[in-house]
Amino acid sequence: MGKTHWRIGVAGLGTVGAGLIKLVTARPRFSPTGDLCTVTGVSARSRSAPRPVDISGLPWFDDPVALAASPDNDIFVELIGGAEGPAKAAVEAALRLGKPVVTANKALIAAHGRDLAILAEAHGAPLLFEAAVMGGTPAVKMLREAMVGDSIHAVAGILNGTCNYILTQMEATGRGFAEVLGEAQAMGYAEADPTTDVGGYDAGHKISILAALAFGGAPTLSAAEIEGVDSIELLDIRLAKDLGYRIKLIASATNVAGAVSVRVHPALIPLDHPLARVDGVLNALFIHGAAVGRIFIQGAGAGAGPTAAAVAADIADVMTAAVRPVFQRAALDLEPIAPVSPDAATGRVYVRLLVKDEPGVIASISETLAEAGVSIDSFLQKSVEGAGGVPIVLTTHLAPEATIAKAVGAMAALPTLIASPRVIRIAHI
Ligand code: HSE
Numbered sequence: 477m478g479k480t481h482w483r484i485g486v487a488g489l490g491t492v493g494a495g496l497i498k499l500v501t502a503r504p505r506f507s508p509t510g511d512l513c514t515v516t517g518v519s520a521r522s523r524s525a526p527r528p529v530d531i532s533g534l535p536w537f538d539d540p541v542a543l544a545a546s547p548d549n550d551i552f553v554e555l556i557g558g559a560e561g562p563a564k565a566a567v568e569a570a571l572r573l574g575k576p577v578v579t580a581n582k583a584l585i586a587a588h589g590r591d592l593a594i595l596a597e598a599h600g601a602p603l604l605f606e607a608a609v610m611g612g613t614p615a616v617k618m619l620r621e622a623m624v625g626d627s628i629h630a631v632a633g634i635l636n637g638t639c640n641y642i643l644t645q646m647e648a649t650g651r652g653f654a655e656v657l658g659e660a661q662a663m664g665y666a667e668a669d670p671t672t673d674v675g676g677y678d679a680g681h682k683i684s685i686l687a688a689l690a691f692g693g694a695p696t697l698s699a700a701e702i703e704g705v706d707s708i709e710l711l712d713i714r715l716a717k718d719l720g721y722r723i724k725l726i727a728s729a730t731n732v733a734g735a736v737s738v739r740v741h742p743a744l745i746p747l748d749h750p751l752a753r754v755d756g757v758l759n760a761l762f763i764h765g766a767a768v769g770r771i772f773i774q775g776a777g778a779g780a781g782p783t784a785a786a787v788a789a790d791i792a793d794v795m796t797a798a799v800r801p802v803f804q805r806a807a808l809d810l811e812p813i814a815p816v817s818p819d820a821a822t823g824r825v826y827v828r829l830l831v832k833d834e835p836g837v838i839a840s841i842s843e844t845l846a847e848a849g850v851s852i853d854s855f856l857q858k859s860v861e862g863a864g865g866v867p868i869v870l871t872t873h874l875a876p877e878a879t880i881a882k883a884v885g886a887m888a889a890l891p892t893l894i895a896s897p898r899v900i901r902i903a904h905i
Contacts, residue, residue: 481512482795483548487540487566488555489520489527491664492580492607495780496553496787497529507792519543528780544570551576551794553787557668559583567592567603574599578790580607580783586681590694593807603802604790609682610635610759612782613775614789618763619689620804626765628690632728632905635682637757637777638666638673639705639725643742644755647713647722653706665757665778676704676740679727687729687738687813688803690763694810695803696738703741711860712828712898715869716744719826719854722752726903729813737816743903744826744871750774751905762905821877824853824902827884830865830895837892841868844890848883850875865894871902 484500486493497515499506504513519537537543544552544566552570554577556563563584570577572595579585585592585605596603606616619631634640638660645656657674660666672678680702688695705725716723721744730737745752750772754760759777764770776782803810831837838857845852851873860867872880884897 479511479550481514482507482550482791483514483516484551484553484791485517485519485537485543485546485549486515486553486555487519487543487562488557489518489525489531490555490557491780492783492787493518493520493555494527494529495784496555497531498780499784499788501529506788507795509796511795513791513795516548517543517546540566541569544575545573551578551791553791554579554581554584555787557581557583559587564588568595571595571599571601571603574601576602576604576794578604578787578794580605580787582608582678582681582685586684586695586697589685589688589803590807590810593802593810596802597807602794602799604793605685606790607783607786609685610761610773610775611777611779612785613759613773613777614786615686615761615773616689617789618773619686620800623763623765623768624804626767628731629764629766630728630730631683631686631690631761631763632726632730632903633761634724634751634754634759635727635761635777636673636676636679636725637759638670639676639679640754640759641665641757642674643705643708643713643723643725646708646710647717650710652710653708663757674704674706676702676725679725679740683727683729683738683740687736688810690729691731691736691813692804692810693736693813696813699736699813699815700738700740702739705742708742711867712900715828715856715858715867716826716900717747718858719744719856719869719871720747721745721826721902722747723900724751724754724903726751726905728905732816732820735814735816735820737821738813741901743901745903745905749905751903819876819878822874823877823880824872824874824904825880826869826871826900826902827887828898829868829887829893831868832892832894833866834892838868840890840892841870841887844886845872845883848879848886850880850883
């Protein structure tokens, strides 16, 4: 007869930790085995902080490492967050003891995934992190388990709810970036330091994890090109819409001739594309498999209930003894993701220029692009009051990114230009 009662230690009692305690209290037999799960230890920065759950009856640990090592729990759940410090120390302590670890910590897995996987596999301990990407919407298990029979071309989508909320609200209400960010923080979606969200790093952590699972490598943060939404202006949102696009923060990992391009950046999405209709704090992901074609998933990417449900699914995996390598293959065989050479990458871009209103300006812009060998797809000149010049926006056809960069450099040097060109990629998803 196997084990029928599983005891969990929960470190970190923020939104997700409190959500998990609520879930386990309400449904202690959530596992498909019907076995009992109870919380037998908790740890957090402050014992007395106001929380939506009562923890007074639960054994308290000041030190999460001590909780991880305690013989009074069978599974250690890490919901502290952060790539270093107590979260890492506690996860390592549990794994060294061969204790299963469930975590929602994307920064930790993105930065130290391979080393932790080696530790986990050496000690025969599961290390599970479904909640680290897209909160309650299952993306990790989908790539790690359900799609291993396919060969993935690309994964791409919206992985940060805070940025998506900001962009949605800016377009809907005409309000500026800073004002809307304050609102997103108040909703409890933003990270402790919101630059993690708006700088694109949170999405960078998540796409590095998905890239590892999709392409059988180790999470390789250094291979990711990351740009956030902090430089997006209302003017770009409006002009993009006039051209038939919506601006979204897109995270993608794409197989380009055997190497993998991992990127996070704002991108123009055609208004009739499903990603253009993903509003507010929702997350969404396209997975392109060679055999299955395109799969689209959309759902809650954060929040107490959804993320706690993903953590509980991982706990249930431990309870049902579903044993797999931490990533796609044994950790010792995982190679870093090889980034794509800049010469191999191609793309389309939106370029916004602010020019003097005088004869010959448009001719000089199109000559510059023609000389570089970049073809224009659409062109719009639009007077905007108070812009200090005439905004011109153009979109290009597909061209090597290095060629586009050269053309933008040449445009930037035109004497009729008032401000540096603003370039935003156009997504091809
Ligand atoms: N800060 C994240 C977001 C929360 O806005 O999507 C979940 O990772």
